Amino acid sequence: MKKHFSATVKELAQCEVRTCGMLVQKRNTENAVAMAPLRKLRLCVKHGSKRHEIYINSQGTFGELKKLVAERTGLHPMDLKMVFKGKEQVSAAYLDTSGVKDRSKVEVVEDPVAQAKRVLEMRRGAKMEKDWNFISRISLEVDRLASEVSSMEAVIFREGFVAEHKVLRLIELLMNELLKLDSVIADGDVKLQRRIQVRRVQKYVEALDVLKLKNAIPRVNNGQPLTTADAKEQRKQKPSPSPQTPSVILTTKWETFDTLNSTPAYASTPASTTASSIARILW
Numbered sequence: 556m557k558k559h560f561s562a563t564v565k566e567l568a569q570c571e572v573r574t575c576g577m578l579v580q581k582r583n584t585e586n587a588v589a590m591a592p593l594r595k596l597r598l599c600v601k602h603g604s605k606r607h608e609i610y611i612n613s614q615g616t617f618g619e620l621k622k623l624v625a626e627r628t629g630l631h632p633m634d635l636k637m638v639f640k641g642k643e644q645v646s647a648a649y650l651d652t653s654g655v656k657d658r659s660k661v662e663v664v665e666d667p668v669a670q671a672k673r674v675l676e677m678r679r680g681a682k683m684e685k686d687w688n689f690i691s692r693i694s695l696e697v698d699r700l701a702s703e704v705s706s707m708e709a710v711i712f713r714e715g716f717v718a719e720h721k722v723l724r725l726i727e728l729l730m731n732e733l734l735k736l737d738s739v740i741a742d743g744d745v746k747l748q749r750r751i752q753v754r755r756v757q758k759y760v761e762a763l764d765v766l767k768l769k770n771a772i773p774r775v776n777n778g779q780p781l782t783t784a785d786a787k788e789q790r791k792q793k794p795s796p797s798p799q800t801p802s803v804i805l806t807t808k809w810e811t812f813d814t815l816n817s818t819p820a821y822a823s824t825p826a827s828t829t830a831s832s833i834a835r836i837l838w
Contacts, residue, residue, distance in 0.1 A: 596655065600624055602663040611650065618646030624663050634670040638662040686741045690748050693732055697755055700728055704759050704766075711766055722767050729760050 598620070600607045607627050611620055617639075621632040637644045639661050644653060655661070703725055710717050733756045739749050 599660045617644045636664045636666045686745045726763050
C-alpha cells in the first residue's frame, strides 16, 4: 500500500496542469532553461471548406488548439479530432514534440462517435436530474401524508374512533405515490433515493392497515377496546327472558292398584276351551 502511494505521489510530481486545466507530463526544467524563449506559432487550420489562421504557443497541446478552433467554429471541443500529417493526434500531445512548426497545416475533423457519446451523456444527465426532481416532489408529498397519518393515530388513541373513509382515503393517496415511484427507472443515487421513498410509503400503508383494524374493534364509553371479559359482563347484565312454564293440572284423586289380590285375565279362561282349540288344530 505504501509503495503504491509513493509511486502515485512521484507520478503526480512529474505532471503539471496547463492553462486549459489539462494534466500533462512536466517538462524537464533544466532543458527548459537552456531552450530559447517561447514563441508563437501561426497555424493554418482547415475545417471542411474553411480555413482558419490561429496563433498558439509553441509548447501548447492539441487540446488547447481544439479549444481555440471551437471558439472559431462554434463546435464543442470534445466533438473534434486533430489530424496532423495524416495522423490523428491526442489532446495531451505537445505541438512542438509532434513536429508542428510555424505555418504548419492542421486539419480538424468532426467525430460523430464522440458527438453521439456526448449527446447521450447530456441526455442521461438531464434525465437523472429530472428523475431526482420528480422523486423530491414525491418525498414532499409523502411527508405531508405522514403528518396526517400521525394525526390520525393520535385521534384513534385519544377518542378511539375515526371515520373509516378517512383511513381509506389516506391509503389510496399513499398507493398513488407508490405507483409514481414504480414508474421511475433510474440507477445510482436516484435509484437509492427511490428505494428509500418506496420503503417509507410501504411503512405508512402498513401503519394505516393496523389503524383500520383497531378502528373496527368494538369500543365502550371511555373509548377503550371492548375485551372478551367485558363482552361477557355485558351479556350477563342483559335481562334474560323468563322461560314459559307448561300448564300443570293439580288433582287430589289418586288411583290405587292392588297387585297382590288381582288375578290375571287369562286365568279365568276355562280349560275346556283350550282343549277344544287344540283338537281343532290336530284335525
